[in-house]
Amino acid sequence: xxxxxxTPSDDELHAQRRRGNVRLAxxxxxxxAAFAAGYVAKIVLLGx
Numbered sequence: 573x574x575x576x577x578x579t580p581s582d583d584e585l586h587a588q589r590r591r592g593n594v595r596l597a598x599x600x601x602x603x604x605a606a607f608a609a610g611y612v613a614k615i616v617l618l619g620x
Contacts, residue, residue, distance in 0.1 A: 580588070
């Protein structure tokens with residue numbers, strides 16, 4: 573039995589990298605939004 577190794581095409585690699593970048597961007601944006609929400613909550617609850 574022969575094993576065939578296939579490599580993804582350039583388009584597939586580009587799509588995978590793009591999905592990874594979008595996922596990372598969403599994670600970073602959600603972290604930034606959480607910090608911003610915490611800062612606003614601090615100002616509202618405890619004053620400036």
